[in-house]
Amino acid sequence: MSNVHVLPVLPFADNALDPVISANTLSFHYGKHHKTYVDNLNKLVTGTELADLSLEQVIAASSGRADKVGIFNNAAQIWNHTFYWNSLTPRGGGEPPAALKQKIEADFGTVEGCKQELVAAATTQFGSGWAWLVQDGGKLKVVKTANANVPSTEGMKPLLVIDVWEHAYYLDYQNRRVDYVNATIDRLINWGFAEKNLG
Ligand code: MN
Secondary structure (H helix, E strand, C coil), X not given: CCCCCCCCCCCCCCCCCXXXXXXXXXXXXXXXXXXXXXXXXXHHHCCCCCCCCXXXXXXXXXXXXXXXXXXXXXHHHHHHHXXXXXCECCCCCCCCCHHHHHHHHHHHCCHHHXXXXXXXXXXXXXXXXXXXXXXXXXXXXXEEEXXXXXXXXXXXXXXXXEECCHHHCHHHHCCCHHHHHHHHHHHCECHHHHHHCCC
């Protein structure tokens, strides 16, 4: 029986992130971009040996395969966007919860140092991509990935992510990616979600 990939329900109302991320941006980003990746993947895997696999299995099976680039890109973008929505929360930002804060201070010195690395990764990713807080061999790190790429294919465990594709911010911030990134980290970032993802 083939597995139908579905667009997950947003964890907040479409105007809940306003004014940092407007309802207009969310309507396109979630309702058009994220949905299109789901529709594309369902079309691409139908009738192939990947049709029965879960989303995570499709990502693992298509990663690095020259003949499966389209499948990988759409599958990874579904996963990345779901992870991004969960990395945001209407009353986010502020101080991380105690267990995460302790690990951040151990690996970055200060919470501010971690935030600065996230801003640097998000603003220096050339073109489309993602800025991540990950756990790598027990240590927290900030990494960036291009296009649809996911840290899990490199053996790293994602804790949270910021989307830096232009479609994530252009309607609200135009070219000012740094303003979108700073506002998102200061007001929306869901440290509690990151803590739950600690291995
Ligand atoms: Mn996006």
